[in-house]
Amino acid sequence: MEKHKHKPLLKIVDSIMTLLSFAGLGLVLWIALEKRNLALFAWNPMFRNFYLGLVILAIVIPVLVFLDLRRHKKREQKTSLGLVSYILVILGLALALGIPAAEGTFSTHADKAPQLMLLGKSDTQGNPELALVWYTKKPEKGKVFYGLSAEHLEYSVEEEKPMQSHGLILSALQRGKTYYYSSSETPEVRSFRYFPQYDGGLRLAISSDAHVGAETNDLGATVDILRQVVDPKNDYSLICNLGDVVELGNKDSQIAAQVELFSHFTDSLPLIQVLGNHDGWFGGYANWAQTYYPKSLQEEAQLYHRFDITDSIHIITLDLEWGTESYDAKQKAWLLKQLDSLDPNDVIIIMDHAYFFGSSTEYQGVPWYDNQQMITTFHQLFVDHGVDLVFSGHDHQFEHILQDGVNYFIVGTFGGKFDDSPTYISPGSIFRDFSHHGYADVLVKEHEVSVTFRQPDGTALYSWGKNL
Structure with a gap:
């Protein structure tokens, strides 16, 4: 019983x-x-x-x-x-x-300060649109006031309903002008310049692999680069961050710390952001997307974009985190459409995270140099469509490689730990440096382009230029 x-x-x-x-x-x-x-x-x-x-x-x-x-x-x-x-x-x-x-799956999301993000669409005047983007734990109706005078913020834009991921577009901006703004998130008046001229052209700052949150990164170098780039006397139009901005993108605490660090600079200088492998794994890409390119901005895609900087200067950013693994049929069709629509005589700049050609060594038996899948998939495509410059990170070094008229630059120098000394040198390598942090200073004019690798204090390591 x-x-x-x-x-x-x-x-x-x-x-x-x-x-x-x-x-x-x-x-x-x-x-x-x-x-x-x-x-x-x-x-x-x-x-x-x-x-x-x-x-x-x-x-x-x-x-x-x-x-x-x-x-x-x-x-x-x-x-x-x-x-x-x-x-x-x-x-x-x-x-x-x-x-x-x-891995941060069950963590709550912290508030994230406003940043200026350049968008992959243009206004009625053909100028790239700019948005103020931020995140709040509690849904709120965001609002931004802006204008040409700090005392008179004559324009405003407001969200239709309460949201957590906020993205408000500042419309009808004029090139070269200084704008002032405040928002419901940050009432203090701040300012930015919309595409200032520098020496008859436009100046971009490009770097990658800050790895905020890693114990091995150099945050001092990251901050010094940001200070240099936002200094008004240097007249940069954009800062382009090519991925691995944090060590673990699945941990919201690291993204919050990174935004807190960067937003003191990117609230006055527009940002282009690219997804890196460290940013995206274990669902981190969702945190990344809601932080930088929320769906409310209604862009064609969140992970890759085309920016028409002028009628003849174009930047295309791609979602290539490790290599071709994230290059799906949809992104391929989109890229072919963009390249086919551009004049090969225009300045065409490609930016992504993973390198194409590169000098490096093996890690755990895996080669971290000349990525043959990337080269086979993209190089001839770039040659055929007149791509001028390609910027990547992933490898933590400065490098300039020339292949069939296409100039490839590796700029994984935003503060992450340096890679080991190379055991393989890419055949087209012109310059390489494995011991300095810094950024690429890119000056684009109508018929001329130059790239200078700079240390965090602005000191030049290497310069290159060509007539177009």
Whole structure:
């Protein structure tokens, strides 16, 4: 009688424990369904082996629990499962909940200060549109006031409904003018200049791989670069950040810290942002998108853009975080459409995170130089469409490489730890430096372009230029 009294309860316990034994499989499926994680495993054997270990463990746990359950039922014991089964189930649960928690999946999102973002669409005058973008934990109706005088902010724009990811477009801006603005998030009046002229052209600052949040990065160098670029006497029009702005993009705390650091500069100088591999993995790309290019801006895409800086100067940013892994059919069709629509005699600049050609070494047996898939996929396309300059990061170095008339620049020097000395030199390498942080200073004129690699204090390391 006593034996039968416990049977219903034991069946319930058996069912619960059997169900919980599949928690590990849920974890490995969650990881595998995110394509950016698969790219991480392809490039990093250590993480790949760790994941394969998780897969094996996730399969073994429910199998062992099932076998244990059958064994105890045959013996008609009161306790359905043995101690080992309970330990395995608890281990699977700990992994299934602990890994996402450690990766920031369950973290709340912090407020993020306003930044000026250049958009991939133009106003009625053909000028690139500019938006003030910020994030609030609680939904709010954002509002921005702006104008040509700090005392008279004559224009305003307001969101139609309360939102968390805010993006308000400042319309009908005039080139070379200084604008003043305030917002519902930051009532203090701030200012920016919209595409100031410098020596008869437009000046861009480009860098990558700040890795805010890493213990090995140099935040002092990052801040010095930002100070140099926003200094009004230097007349930069844009700062272009080519990815890996944080160490772990899945951790909102790191993004919040990065925005807090950058926003003191990017509230007065428009920003172009590109997604890097560290920014995007384990769902980090969603944090990135809502921080920099929220859906409310109604752009054609959030992860790649075309910026028509003038009628004859065009910047195309691509979502290439590790390499071609994120280059899907939709992005391919979009890129071909953009390149086909441009005059090859115009200045065409490509920006992305992952390098194409590059000098470096192997890490865990994987070559981090001349990416053959990237070269095969893009190089001839760039040659055929008259692409002039290509800027990337990913490798933490300065490098200039010339291939078939296309100039490739690596600028992974925004503060991240330097890479090891190269064991392979790309055949087209003209200049390379593996020991200085800094940025690329790009001056584009109608018939001339120059690129200077600068240290954080503005000192030139290398200069190159050509007539177009």
